[in-house]
Amino acid sequence: MLEDAQRETIPPVARRRPDALLLRALALAFMVFIVLYIAIPIMITLTMSFNDASMIRFPILHWSLKWYRDFLGSPQWVDALGNSLIIAIGTMTISTVAGVLAAWVFERYKFPGRSALYLAIMMPLFMPGVVLGLGVAIAFGGLNIGGFAVYGSRGLVMLAHSLWAMPLVFMLMEATFRIIDHRIVEASYDLGGRPLRTFFEIVLPSVSTGIISSALFAFVISLNEFVMALFLTDRDTQTLPVLMWLSLRSAGTPRLAVAAVILASAVFASLVLILLWYIRQLRKTSR
Amino acid sequence: MAEAHTAPDAPALELDRIRRSFGNVLAVDDVSIDVAKGEFVTLLGPSGSGKTSTLRLIGGFEELESGAIKINGARIDHLPAYQRDTATIFQSGALFPHKTVAENIAYGLRMRGIPKAEMPARIKRSLEMVRLGGYEERYPSQLSGGQKQRVALARSMVVQPTILLFDEPLSALDLSLRLQLRSEIRRLHDEIGFSAIYVTHDQGEAMAMSSRVAVMNKGRIEQIDRPDRIFHAPANEFVHTFIGESCCLPIRLADGKAADLAGAPLALRLREDQADGDWRLYLRPARLKLGAQAVQTENRLAARIHFIEFLGDFHRYHLKAGALEFFADQPGDLGHSIGTEIDVGWQSADMRLYR
Known part of the structure; x- marks a missing residue:
């Protein structure tokens, strides 16, 4: 009885050790630092894009949407944005289809040379963009197919970007396929579903979250990619990052900040889409 | 899925000396079973006895090495799973997680080209059969384990296959649910009269539901018979x-005298003389009589009470006779x-001798 009474009189605060508090404070400080570090450049760029002046420079004297109007009024910049989006959509399509199918084959079938092929698929992901860009540029440099110059075309950039995006899709989808219950595939066969039907109606929908996320990752990778695009595009096909780099060398106007904000918004929108789809699926299948 | 050459009076399913090995292990070794129309045959055996492999061979998920599988008299072992007139109820249910209950059940109907107009009525009827009327729009994740298995059952039954294949469908459920569902499967079988092969390692399930039980061990069928025959013969x-609980007493008989394997004499009297040699004497603990009750039995053994366990429904008397240890279950105290010398008695029908 006496012991119980004594224990109760000790205030809860005293049980918190000072070193534990210090650790918590440090963790919090570090987290704040990281968040700020991530946020500050984006915030500054965003702020700068509303600057009325003709140079990227503080202090901002007048706020305006002038440079947004300027960006949208310039065929060169709008074309570059268009190129970026077309190439990103193309990359997304190529690498998602190829990556999903390759992952399914790896998950479903055992065949000789499996590990070697796995390595070959994953290799480009670890290659510097300069190496890949240069390699593709040399390989397809003067190639003409029926009067169509392959080099400088958007299609070639899509293929080059897929060198990075496809292994990523493959890697994500391989992990996703591994956790699906193979009994549902068997159940589909069992009920009379042919393999192709089963793949499209049972397998793909049950990994839709994985497919949507990896497709949008592929989209983002292509949108952000700069080095390969620099090597492989010409004046008509250059992407937004390439044009930004070129114009940074001539004049650092807030138009650059606008381009940056637009690029970042596209990436942000992709992430929101992934999240929305994930929540939708979660609502459907969670217990 | 109808086969071209089906015989009207052929068994629903015939397995003719089927065989399948994985690596060096012969998983299914020369198994032959006929399942008559409306018959419920259980494959019962310990894990690794080949019962699930047999089922997967029938369903078309594994390839046959030799032998033949016939449904309604027509060979189907060359057909892929999606062309076989079978439907499996998987251990996990294997419901399609992104489809509602109704869509899950409709899937097999759609694959068989059933007209869309017929579907709602058939789905409704099949759900009512498994007592889940009104659950059409739920997703599998919103169902309990038992409900999932009911939907799996409805999904398989709605396509009216020639034979239903049950792959330990109740083993993931807790005991009371297992008992409830097993009597419902029994009820459905009695009402509808489907033909089925049911795989389980639970002998209670096998005994309660089956027309016939096939006891499997190491890929072979040890015995296939009615449940009561399996138990009593x-x-x-x-x-x-x-099958059932039994105690094994290794004994040595010589010149009409019994001893344990160490040579210590046993006060054992058997009604019928057995040949000399080493025997394994099996007794059913629930059938043993103790003390005064042992007087009227045909066989007798003097033993000493080692200790007593209270197990709820009965008392378990742990007994010792020489080096032999066994037990007898008695309904009351x-x-x-402890330490008392006591007579243990049993009828000849409750005893088995093997050597």
Whole structure:
């Protein structure tokens, strides 16, 4: 009885050790630092894009949407944005289809040379963009197919970007396929579903979250990619990052900040889409 | 899925000396079973006995090495799973997680080209059969384990296959649910009269539901018979030890005298003389009589009470005779104390001798 009474009189605060508090404070400080570090450049760029002046420079004297109007009024910049989006959509399509199918084959079938092929698929992901860009540029440099110059075309950039995006899709989808219950595939066969039907109606929908996320990752990778695009595009096909780099060398106007904000918004929108789809699926299948 | 050459009076399913090995292990070794129309045959055996492999061979998920599988008299072992007139109820249910209950059930109907107009009525009827009327729009994640298995059952039954294949469908459920569902499967079988092969390692399930039980061990069928025959007339030592509880007493008979294997004499009197030699004497603990009750039995053995366990429904008397240890289950406390010498008796029908 006496012991119980004594224990109760000790205030809860005293049980918190000072070193534990210090650790918590440090963790919090570090987290704040990281968040700020991530946020500050984006915030500054965003702020700068509303600057009325003709140079990227503080202090901002007048706020305006002038440079947004300027960006949208310039065929060169709008074309570059268009190129970026077309190439990103193309990359997304190529690498998602190829990556999903390759992952399914790896998950479903055992065949000789499996590990070697796995390595070959994953290799480009670890290659510097300069190496890949240069390699593709040399390989397809003067190639003409029926009067169509392959080099400088958007299609070639899509293929080059897929060198990075496809292994990523493959890697994500391989992990996703591994956790699906193979009994549902068997159940589909069992009920009379042919393999192709089963793949499209049972397998793909049950990994839709994985497919949507990896497709949008592929989209983002292509949108952000700069080095390969620099090597492989010409004046008509250059992407937004390439044009930004070129114009940074001539004049650092807030138009650059606008381009940056637009690029970042596209990436942000992709992430929101992934999240929305994930929540939708979660609502459907969670217990 | 109708086959071209089906015979009207052929069994629903015939397995003719089927065989399948994985690596060096012969998983299914020369198994032959006929399942008559409306018959419920259980494959019962310990894990690794080949019962699930047999089922997967029938369903078309594994390839046959030799032998033949016929449904309604027509060979189907060359057909892929999606062309076989079978439907499996998987252990996990294997419901399609992104489809509602109704869509899950409709899937097999759609694959068989059933007209869309017929579907709602058939789905409704099949859900009512498994007592889940009104659950059409739920997703599998919103169902309990037992409900999932009911939907799996409805999904398989709605396509009206020639034979239903059950792959331990109740083993993931807890005991009370298992008992409830097993009597419902029994009820459905009695009402509809489907033909089925049911795989389980639970002998209670096998006994309660089956027309016939096939006891499997190491890829072979040890015995296939009615449940009561399996229990009362086991074909061999494996079946006897696998079905029901039994105690094994290794004894040595010589010149009409009994001893344990160490040579210590046993006060054992058997009604019928047995040949000399080493025997394994099997007794059913629930059938043993103790003390005064042993007087009227045909066989007798003097033993000493080692200790007593209270197990709820009965008392378990652990007994010792020489080096032999065994036990007898009695419905109540007989009032004997530990260390007491006591007569143990049993009828000849409750005893088996193997050597």
